[in-house]
Amino acid sequence: MAEKVWGGRFKEEIEERFHRFNASIEFDWRLYPYDIMGSISHCRALKRAGIINEEEERGIISGLNSIKEDLDQGKLKFDSRYEDIHTFIEKELIKRVGDAGEKLHTGRSRNDQVSLDLRLYVKDAIKRVIDKIKGFQKTIIQVAEKNIHVIMPGYTHLQRAQPVLLSHHLMAYYEMLKRDEGRFKNAYQRADVLPLGSAALAGTTFEIDRHFIAEELGFGNISRNSMDAVSDRDFVIESIFACSILMMHLSRLSEEIIIWATKEFSFIELPDSLSTGSSIMPQKKNPDLVELVRGKTGRVFGSLLSILSTMKGLPLTYNKDMQEDKEPLFDSFDTVIDSLEMMEMLLSGVRFNEKIMEESAGQGFLVATDLAEYLVTKGVPFRKAHELVGKVVLFAMEKGKELNQLELKELKGFSDSFDEDVLNWLDPKDSIKRRSITGGTAPDSVLQQIKQAKEELKI
Ligand code: ARG
Numbered sequence: 001m002a003e004k005v006w007g008g009r010f011k012e013e014i015e016e017r018f019h020r021f022n023a024s025i026e027f028d029w030r031l032y033p034y035d036i037m038g039s040i041s042h043c044r045a046l047k048r049a050g051i052i053n054e055e056e057e058r059g060i061i062s063g064l065n066s067i068k069e070d071l072d073q074g075k076l077k078f079d080s081r082y083e084d085i086h087t088f089i090e091k092e093l094i095k096r097v098g099d100a101g102e103k104l105h106t107g108r109s110r111n112d113q114v115s116l117d118l119r120l121y122v123k124d125a126i127k128r129v130i131d132k133i134k135g136f137q138k139t140i141i142q143v144a145e146k147n148i149h150v151i152m153p154g155y156t157h158l159q160r161a162q163p164v165l166l167s168h169h170l171m172a173y174y175e176m177l178k179r180d181e182g183r184f185k186n187a188y189q190r191a192d193v194l195p196l197g198s199a200a201l202a203g204t205t206f207e208i209d210r211h212f213i214a215e216e217l218g219f220g221n222i223s224r225n226s227m228d229a230v231s232d233r234d235f236v237i238e239s240i241f242a243c244s245i246l247m248m249h250l251s252r253l254s255e256e257i258i259i260w261a262t263k264e265f266s267f268i269e270l271p272d273s274l275s276t277g278s279s280i281m282p283q284k285k286n287p288d289l290v291e292l293v294r295g296k297t298g299r300v301f302g303s304l305l306s307i308l309s310t311m312k313g314l315p316l317t318y319n320k321d322m323q324e325d326k327e328p329l330f331d332s333f334d335t336v337i338d339s340l341e342m343m344e345m346l347l348s349g350v351r352f353n354e355k356i357m358e359e360s361a362g363q364g365f366l367v368a369t370d371l372a373e374y375l376v377t378k379g380v381p382f383r384k385a386h387e388l389v390g391k392v393v394l395f396a397m398e399k400g401k402e403l404n405q406l407e408l409k410e411l412k413g414f415s416d417s418f419d420e421d422v423l424n425w426l427d428p429k430d431s432i433k434r435r436s437i438t439g440g441t442a443p444d445s446v447l448q449q450i451k452q453a454k455e456e457l458k459i
Pocket of ligand 1: 024028083084110111114318320322323324
């Protein structure tokens with residue numbers, strides 16, 4: 001039989017299948033540490049308000065602590081007869097401490113309680129994600145530093161475009177992750193608001209010191225409107241949004257790794273220990289890890305859309321629809337944390353085929369822009385230089401040569417502005433070195449990026 005916290009006005013028992021449909025304990029059990037933490041602070045506030053005495057306070061707190069301990073150690077099991085984690089803990093408390101336990105829910109509703117628990121969860125989860133982001137950023141920096149000399153083609157439209165340093169390419173992901181961290185910090189601020197005191201929706205009549213509870217639980221702010229406090233799930237949506245963008249970034253990197261590991265590219269070799277084989281094709285080595293990160297990105301996007309859709313038509317204040325916020329939220333953070341760990345492991349184990357990468361940067365006229373810019377230094381307007389070099393490229397293509405294989409006299413056939421010194425412009429290394437502008441791919445600029453990144457991470 002279902003164990004409820006709301007039986008009084010009902011003549012009939014709850015229908016068993018409906019109870020199961022209605023219940024959230026199967027997934028909200030994860031909130032138990034936060035629920036207990038919140039209840040302890042609420043209990044202290046009740047004592048300060050004169051609603052319970054010192055002995056009751058002591059009893060409730062030690063009861064809650066023993067429940068926490070038993071749950072941590074698996075001595076106490078979650079039980080599907082209870083609708084949700086809040087009901088479970090409250091009923092268990094009453095079992096353990098009797099009458100005092102019956103007083104705990106004074107001035108509180110599950111509506112402000114669940115908002116509190118979720119906020120505490122989100123704040124914790126964000127801290128964990130930021131930690132993982134930083135770990136992955138450190139790995140990116142290490143790999144970038146170790147391979148500072150490696151040259152590769154940079155792409156637009158997945159067509160070879162201009163030579164770049166592999167480190168420059170990798171550090172682009174450092175920047176994305178840095179913005180992700182910022183988005184999580186932002187979402188944190190929105191979660192950092194104490195809803196307790198709002199009770200069901202209109203605010204409690206008891207003199208609960210909200211600032212005291214906020215201080216106890218480490219909240220930066222208290223909510224200013226009780227109706228908003230119990231019906232707001234923006235902080236859930238924002239944090240899943242931050243998860244989504246982060247996943248989108250990881251997915252783009254995954255895609256690149258998948259492409260680079262193909263025979264066609266052969267830029268990288270994935271570690272055996274982080275790859276899989278085929279059940280039929282003995283030669284296969286598959287990049288499942290990054291494919292899964294790419295695949296799981298879709299599921300986080302799905303979670304974002306699911307909670308947005310759930311919230312869009314809800315009148316104030318609490319509606320049971322909002323119970324649907326937890327699974328997408330937990331799933332998004334679990335996915336992001338796992339994916340960051342996996343990506344970090346993989347990136348530190350990737351072997352780069354420097355030779356092939358560098359050769360690829362030397363094939364496909366990647367220095368054509370440089371050739372046009374050379375002409376600009378000789379006084380040719382850029383648009384004219386572009387047109388002219390286009391013709392040089394066509395000529396080289398027909399001859400089956402790269403630009404640096406053309407002879408000076410062949411170049412002179414296109415323009416008198418070509419001189420001996422043009423030959424210093426057509427090596428991919430020269431092309432890279434010339435891009436020493438802040439944010440460019442020249443080794444000095446990339447080392448500067450790395451230096452700043454290390455300062456940011458205090459390494
Ligand atoms: N399990 C519920 C949830 O997750 C808790 C809040 C229930 N409140 C209520 N008035 N039924 O949303």
